[in-house]
Amino acid sequence: MRFGMPWPGAEIAGEAEEAGAGAFCVGDFVDHDPYTTLAEIVANTDRALVGPAIAYAFSRTPYAHATAMRQLHATAPDRLFLGLGTGAFRINRDWFGVPADRPAARIAETAGAVRAWLRAENGAKVRYSGEFYEIDADVRAPVLGRLDIPVLLAAFNTGMATTAGRVGDGVIGHGLFTRSWWNDVVRPAAERGATERGAAERAARPAEHGWIITAVDDSAPERAIADARRMVAFYLTVKTYDPYVEHHGWQEPVARLREAFRSGDTDAMAASVTDDMLTEIAVCGTTSDAKAALAARSGALPADVGYFAPPSFLVGRKRRAAYARSSLALIDLVAADS
Structure with missing residues (x-):
């Protein structure tokens, strides 16, 4: 597994790449565009794998996703991946003003249409025909040429993991993923999806990237642990993850943390995350604690790239940077575990 990081800024990234970090990713939100940030990452790194993990799939056309990646490829050939995620239904409807019903089917077509643009050869029409996208582009300028940039899909539950295996090059896992969720749910679903692909399109196995909640602070380990607890609690306020909660038998603590969230009590939210939950999900505390936690999760992490991600919920930029360095x-x- 490559050690990866959400983009920590040029200064820390230089230290990280020199120390052996092999990948950087960027997310998508109202204050940071993934492709603009990717241009910064490409300009300030030399060897690492880079890409969005994730870009909102439906907020841009397939053309826009592919064009951004094509331009970045000119500067960073063979270092790019494209991670796409559906985003929440309400975000698509209320923020972007776009339809997002049947998200698995829709993102499957998005991936196919993006690939049609990425794999377009000079002199040939760019064609894609589906339920949601119809493309028939005759690009006369000699600016194309096939690019085999991996397209990964964010997948949490079984249906999306199957879709990622069937139409994508792999899965981007959530920071909540545990050993059991990877091994018993996500991997089998992605592998089932991969068996539905034609032999020419099928890889040995779907690639695995994933976020890992990481808060290490030797001078204030209890604060680091509390920040990790809050991050776990914040994620678990989302009802989309109920199958995951039921799979682990965590219904009672999750009910408590959701009640605390509704009342705005962030301390009670964090306190509702049990020690067992934190051990299964996060890497936190002192450096020694974090190394022990990581060793205990050997074989239960994403197979290809793990993004060691500082908590962001109620954690300021300065402290996130300190966690990234640690x-x-x-x-x-x-x-050593790769």
């Missing part, structure tokens, strides 16, 4: 102490352990 996580570099884990690189050697990740490399």
Whole structure:
């Protein structure tokens, strides 16, 4: 597994790449566009794998996703991946003003239409025909040429993981993923999806990227642990993850943290995350604690790239940067487990 990081800024990224970090990713939100940030990442890194993890799939056309990646490829050939996610239904409806019903079917077509643009050859029409997209483009300018940039799909539950295996090059896992969720739910579903592909399109196995909640602070380990608890609690306020909660038998603590969330009590939210939940999900505490937690999760992490992600819920930029630097102490352990 490569040690990866959400983009920590050029200064920390330089230290990280020098120390052996092998990948950087960027998300998508109202204050940071993934492709603009990717241009910054490409300009400030030399060797690492880079890409969005994720870009909102439906907020842009397939053309827009592919064009951004094509332009970035000119500067960073063979270093790019494209991670797409559906986003929440209400975000698509209320923020972007776009339809997002039947998200698995819709993102499957989005991936296919993006690939049609990425794999377009000079002199040939760009064609894609589906339920949601109809493309018949005759691009006369000699600016195309096939690019085999991996397209990964964010997948949490079984249906989307199957879709990722069937139409994508792999899965981007959530920071909540545990050993059991990877091994018993996501991997089998992605592999089932992959068996539905034609032999020419089928890889040995779907690629696996994934986020890992990581908060390491030798001077204030209890604060780091509390920040990790709050991050876990915040994620679990989303009812989309109920199958995951039921799979682990965590209904009671999750009910408590959701009640605390409704009342705005963030301390009670964090306190509702049990020690067992935190051990299964996060890497936090002192450097020694984090190394022990990581060693205990050997074989239960994403197979290809793990993004060691500082908590962001109620954590300021300065402290997130400190967590990012502290996580570099884990690189050697990740490399040893690869």
